[in-house]
Amino acid sequence: MNEEHAKERILELRELLEKYNYEYHVLDKPSVPDAEYDQLMKELIELENNHPELHDDHSPTSRVGGAILDFFEKVEHTVPMLSLGNAFNDQDLRDFDRRVRDGVGDNVTYVAELKIDGLAVSLLYEDGRFVRGATRGDGTIGEDITNNLKTIRSIPFRLKDPVRLEVRGEAFMPKKSFQKLNAHREEEGQELFANPRNAAAGSLRQLDPKIAASRNLDIFVYGVGKLEGHSVDSHDESLTYLSHLGFKTNAEWKKCDNIDEVIEYVNGWQEKRPDLPYEIDGIVIKVNSLYQQEELGFTAKNPRWAIAYKFPAEEVVTKLEGIELNVGRTGVVTPTALLQPVLVAGTTVKRASLHNEDLIREKDIKIGDYVVVKKAGDIIPEVVNVITERRTGDETDFNMPTECPECESKLERLDGEVALRCINPQCPAQIREGFIHFVSRNAMNIDGLGEKVVAQLFKEKLIDNVADLYKLEREKLLELERMGEKSADNLLAAIEKSKENSLERLLFGLGIRHVGAKAAKTIAQRFETMETLMAATKEELLEVEEIGEKMADSIQLYFSKPEVKELMEELQSLGVNMTYKGPKLIKVEDLDTPFAGKTVVLTGKLSILTRNDAKEKLERLGAKVTGSVSKNTDMLIAGEDAGSKLDKAKKLGIDIWDEQQLVDELNK
Template sequence: MDHSQESNVFLQEIEHLRQEIQRHNKLYYVDDQPQISDAEYDRLMRRLQELESLHPDLITPDSPTQRVGAAPLEKFGTVTHSIPMLSLANAMDEEELREFDHRIKRTLGTEAEIEYVFEPKIDGLAVEVVYENGMLVMGSTRGDGITGENVTQNLKTISSIPLRLLTSDPETRQSIVLPRKIEVRGEVYMDKTDFLTLNQERELTGEPLFANPRNSAAGSLRQLDPSVTAKRPLKAFFYAIGAVEGVNFDTHWNMLAYFRTLGLRTNPLNKICQGIEQVLEQYQHLNETKDSLPYEIDGTVVKVNSRHLQEELGTISRSPRWAIAFKFPAKQETTKILDILVQVGRTGALTPVAVLEPINIRGVQVSRATLHNQDEIDRKDIRIGDTVVVQRAGDVIPEVVNIVESGRTGAEKIFVMPTRCPVCQGEVIRPDGEAVHRCTNPNCPAKQIGHLEHFVSKRAMNIEGVSTKQIESFVNNGLIRDAADFYFLKKEQLLPLERMADKSADNVMQAIAQSKHPTLSRFVYALGIRHVGEHTASMLANYFGSLDRLKIASEEELTAIYEIGPEVAKSVSQYFSDPGTAKLLQKFFDGGVEIVNPEGVAARQHLTGKSFVLTGTLPSYTRDEAKDLIEKAGGRVVSSVSKKTDYVVAGRDPGSKLAKAQQLGVNILNEEEFQQLLQA
């Protein structure tokens, strides 16, 4: 076979792989009906990467492998939207929403019920993506509605945004009319669980935490280096259109359906409502169930369905007359800042925390709120003694939204980050280009205690009952200097400690003994390697199968793993090549730690690609124990039920997830059936 014939063979396989990956992307992201497991998808992608590395001349810009291929930018360029990205008027209560409906009818001169499209209002970052002849050529933020930032390369890293629109239906193979140019508009967001995981990993690496999922999505998309954005679990929904050439739509609903045929993701919770009363019914239902959604929403958007009526209604100022945002009640309260304390994390990062007069926000007592860093304090002009508005960002992290200037008396005190560590009095610096201040003392007890807290935590070595106070006592009394010292503690050393009775000492020793047989992923996560969170630790464990193989892995081998980037690879390689790490690991093993069931070797992965939702209480397992069993068998636990969920495991007193599973026809398992599946 000559070179030309060989190239043709490889080109045919490459094109086939690209089409298959594109087809499965639509089935997964748009239709919620995946037909292959994650592992099978990864094999397709790896084969395509392999062929393209052998034949770089056959790589095209729209190949699924080219999600990250651009060099870092010095700054973002600007994009002028061909049609302005309008903002929406707001309805704050039912009366204002009904008035919106009355205005529509008055303007149209009708008393007939208006057909509306009801859409959840995703709390993310608005973007516009431009396709020409099916190819993604431009992406931008909303900006001021007229001009936005050019974030094309970053949007290309988001898997749910197709690099090329579909030209035929993946199932029926029927051709799709493709517009010469189409500008689609949507929202980039981050799921709540991904947001929490990202913040946990940032805390591990000493980086400042994001305030809420919206800020994490916006900060992730506005990275000058696309490879950083690629590591962030961003998603997108599309819901509007700018300029379009070659196709027309009679209704907004048909436009959304057309988006889906092209491979553009739309929200499955969108509904058609006949009249404003049906809209209100949907609003009440969504308001009651919104906390079970995997992403944040701050309200709903109501749109006149008919495109003809939209044109007739037109716009006023910079808002369309035919659409309105109907917000949910605020999760904010007003209180007073009594003091500002500084916490020191295990990487030496200093985080200012507001001590508040206690308040109740949505049933949760809040007495402290993060202030993030000095820049954030300065930007909001927050002072000790201020009256402030506080909210639970993402229903999780309390934060100060803004000050109430009218509440100032003149007695408020300006806060300045200390120049000395409040724990060890070591020098505090602010590295160039960072927002966070850090303690420079390598022996700072706060760093040591923070690392030990992480090591004993439930998702790490799970040494139950060892509290922060006990860890501080162990350190202060010279019993522990590193994590391996836990495995050399003796009961007689514990008994003289304050508040350590005989039973307490027994409990500590028993918990330590029970932690001596971790899985590889738990152990790697517990080590606290920079940039290695729980998900990354699991990937490394599954790929290498043993600590011995992981220890000798090169940066090149690590980077070849799907989802492992150069920064993580360098961090892992440096950690295991450090002589101090070798001594620490040997100390663990001398203390009786033994890794069991290496994920990639001994564990039976018969649930690979299967997704599970846990609801209710299982008599025989805690939630974390059930999750561990599923993950050891290759499955994954997700937070919400969808069409692509394989199983819902229902215990006693299940929540709304059980009803949703029944509605969608998802397999429901009781505890006995769950055990049978694990043992199958």
């Protein structure tokens, strides 16, 4: 076959195989026998092998798995993938409904969907072609797992419309595939996966795509992150459009006219849950109108327009064999129950937090008791209660020690706190835990430094504080157990790269009490350099909106310590960046705009600007944009169909502008 005929046949086969693939894996309506599909695939593989110049990453043959990777690249999502707030009972759902109606009025409908228990992923399409797939990661930065996702046959390579699109989905392992995989692993003497969710996540985070290809994963696409080239006004419209494009969406979603219908849907699926061919761990409820979603906006962590109802945790009985003490990075000593291993909600549980001494007394927990264990929100194991009638008299009381289990320093209970603390700054456990926090994703983000590697570095006395991290030598790393040349090189490269981080990551990583990731960014933006921050007075710290008395005192106390000053000097000498690299903070007093220093609320449908554009422009001009109207609000920008916020602003006598006034002012 000459090249021209081969090209025609290859294109014909690719189109035909994708059609059959869509019919089988998305519509569940195969039009040809498996043998016919396999024969056509074999022909395509042979033709592509004979004509490598006609290679295409989007060929159906790429679904069998590509080359093995060295590591996963980090990628930024076009739109952040925020986690959802949780509801655990009917009242939580009614409270959610009340908050929604307080924000957008009573004319609201919802879409309820099954919450698939898998791995959240993002799929990016350019001109209708699949170009990238990534894990959720921390919501902003994920890992590029494109080659692994290509092996999921229900993910389309080409869409029916040439749109630019980022969609969210849940990759999962069907129950049958999970059972088959574990049966095979058992035969091979390998460790079994605890549940389909872990199996799916483990498959997609393999560096060898052929492993992912062998595990028969699937996906349901459930939402749009960004869409260009087509418009939709509601979530149910977006689900319908995603199906039109060729995506596999879960058909069990329902549009609900009120919260009572949502609760009826939730209760119905709690009963039918075991009959599904895949695992679900709850129901997701979303405000249907995209305009109302925009109106409701977000908190720092979650959208206000959606919530996840988590099914009641499975409860089991097991024996509490002992209590272990753990010292955290802030010195808090936490008792942990050591349990007879037991299966809870799909995973084997051996430990459960007991939180503090008061809880142990309140629940009358003794070593040797039979206890009821559940997973709070299907995630965190906890001891619910003791089965006292099963006591034999051999059980023993537990008493919290007076000394730190790690360094033997006296434990203290600070005013207003339940927890006991070790206040020795040289406590090895605190240093070790603080180090784990320093290298974590939201702090210095150093790949390859998990808890086991950190423990090894401490054990071999290669590190004593975080500055030692930047002095590690390749030869010493290679002496560590299970540390190969490639792992050592990758780790050193990640450490070197972390030197370039903006100041807020370093600030958060230092673990200053009361300073979280968000506060660290605000502080870094305000003071710009570590030197300026260290010299700041308490009054200057309190001028920053997010800093209160406790945080200001904590920051001053931290930087007043001689050992901290020495650490900062050492980090700087080792090349760690000490300056803020993000957008500069514009001082309100330097702005000559009607928005400088004003608290502004946006409401209604904007037709000239998007809400995000308006918010960014207002903040650039010195405004603080909030989501609700109060006596502290200075100005309301009202678009079309403005509702309760406009009424409230009129009652309070707040300055009200329409969108055109805003645009005219911005264009001056």
